[in-house]
Amino acid sequence: MHADVMAPPRAASLELRASMSFDEWSGVGRRIARIASGSAWALGEWLLFGERRFGARYRSAIEATDLDYQTLRNYAWVARNVDxxxxxxxxxxxxxxxxxxxxxxxxxxxxxxxxxxxxxxxxxxxxxxxxxxxxxxxxxxxxxxxxxxxxxxxxxxxxxxxxxxxxxxxxxxxxxxxxxxxx
Incomplete structure (x- = not known):
């Protein structure tokens, strides 16, 4: 994302330039959506790898993500079923x-x-x-x-x-x- 449109991202907020145009604002939204979608794939693949590689121990790593277990299981299910x-x-x-x-x-x-x-x-x-x-x-x-x-x-x-x-x-x-x- 462009520094002239938004400040560096933080975990709990997003600061956008007040003077940005609608097109710039829309573009930021599209990029965020793409990152979110990519994150779901990455988490699903990460979980599948952990299941295969570490067996039951992968659950402790899941707790470290602070994400809902069922959400992660859904990500893994989609990643497993859509090659x-x-x-x-x-x-x-x-x-x-x-x-x-x-x-x-x-x-x-x-x-x-x-x-x-x-x-x-x-x-x-x-x-x-x-x-x-x-x-x-x-x-x-x-x-x-x-x-x-x-x-x-x-x-x-x-x-x-x-x-x-x-x-x-x-x-x-x-x-x-x-x-x-x-x-």
Whole structure:
């Protein structure tokens, strides 16, 4: 952050230049939000490392952070369930928390849509709920695709690697490809 816009940050306050413009003020807010989102990722990764490396002893280090245990567990849960290569810098940690319970290809699909359309976390949540409701309300159309046995086996291995049923994996991957092509 720029020294001409704000004083050096302190743990419990933020001093901003009284004469700053709206654009400068907005920029400071965006930078703070990015730092906050990055901090959530860092704390989640830190906790996962501590669990793996130090076992039960990591709890004493958690107490040193003065953060709520459940908050830290949530950070770790999102970090565990959304692999680093899948994360989108353009989106907040909270966007990723919305998709963390989904299989990997569906995470990609929804994160891609959120980036493409500039959705807020709340809009992403709304769209995901609407999609689930539509899936329940509309009868499915069966589409048959003939592929070689080599291709079918490759798809099965990919679905297994994504810990998904083949049908769900194909649905998520083809939907993501259609979205990318149409946008």
């Amino acid at each position: 680093a290569p899948r994360r989108r810098d353009e989106l907040s940690f909270q966007h990723h928390a919305e998709v963390a319970s989904l299989p990997a290809p569906e995470q990609d699909l929804w994160l891609h849509r959120a980036v493409m359309h500039g959705w807020s976390r709340n809009e992403l949540r709304r769209r995901m709920r609407a999609d689930r409701a539509a899936d329940r309300a509309v009868p499915a159309t069966v589409v048959r695709v003939e592929v070689s046995s080599d291709v079918a086996e490759r798809w099965r291995r990919a679905a297994e690697a994504a810990d998904q049923e083949l049908r769900e994996w194909v649905r998520a991957v083809t939907t993501a490809a259609a979205d990318a092509t149409l946008h």
